[in-house]
Ligand SMILES: Nc1ncnc2c1ncn2[C@@H]1O[C@H](COP(=O)(O)OP(=O)(O)O)[C@@H](O)[C@H]1O
C-alpha cells in the first residue's frame with residue numbers, strides 16, 4: 001500500500017483552478033519529485049497535503065487515514081512535515097531552539113527536547129550552529145535547519161518546497177545527501193524542485209504538473225524523454 005495517496009484533488013481559489021483532478025501516490029521510503037513551471041500548482045498541492053488548504057475536491061490519505069481538510073497541526077500529528085519555499089526559520093533563536101520548537105510536539109521536558117534537537121542538527125550536519133542564532137547561517141544552512149526542524153516532528157513523509165533553489169553545486173550536493181539520509185531512515189520525501197540535477201538522480205518517481213494538471217508521471221528517465229513534458233517545462 002502507498003503511504004501518501006492523493007486522489008482526484010482539485011483546489012480552486014474563486015475562479016482560478018490551482019490544482020485540477022491530481023492523482024498520484026508516494027510509497028513508503030520513496031523519494032518523489034514534483035516538478036513543473038511557475039504557477040503550475042506545486043505549492044498549492046503541498047498546502048493541501050499539509051493541511052494549510054482544504055482541497056475543493058478529492059481525497060488525501062496517509063497510511064490509509066484521511067487527512068484531507070484536517071488542520072496543519074492534525075496533519076503534522078498524522079505524520080506530515082513540510083518546509084516552506086521561503087525558509088521560515090526563527091532568525092533570532094539559535095539553531096537548537098529552532099529545532100526544539102518542533103521536538104516539543106512530542107517531548108515536553110526541555111532537556112530531552114534539546115537532546116533530540118541536537119541529534120537532528122547532527123543529522124543535518126549543523127551541530128556547529130547549535131548555540132548560534134539562525135541569522136548567522138547561510139541560506140543553504142537555514143534550509144537544512146528547516147529540514148531538521150521538520151524532521152523533529154517525526155514525520156512519515158517530509159514535503160520539501162524548493163530547498164535547493166539558488167544553492168551552489170557543493171551546497172546542492174549537501175542537500176541531496178541529507179535527502180538520501182532521510183530516505184535511509186524510512187521517511188518518504190515529496191520534493192518540489194526546479195534544480196533538476198538535484199532531484200532527477202535520486203527520485204524514484206517524478207510527477208509533472210502544468211497549469212494545475214498532472215501531465216506526466218514516471219521514472220526520471222521516462223519523464224525527461226516525454227515530449228509533452230519537454231514542451232511544457234524542460235524545453236524552456
Ligand atoms: N492563496 C491563494 N489565493 C489565490 N490564488 C492562489 C493562492 N495560492 C496560489 N494561488 C494561485 O494558484 C496558482 C498556483 O500557484 P502555486 O501553487 O504557488 O504554483 P507553483 O508552486 O507551482 O509555482 C497560481 O496561479 C497562484 O497565483
Ligand SMILES: [Mg+2]
Pocket residue numbers: 042043044085
Ligand atoms: Mg511554489
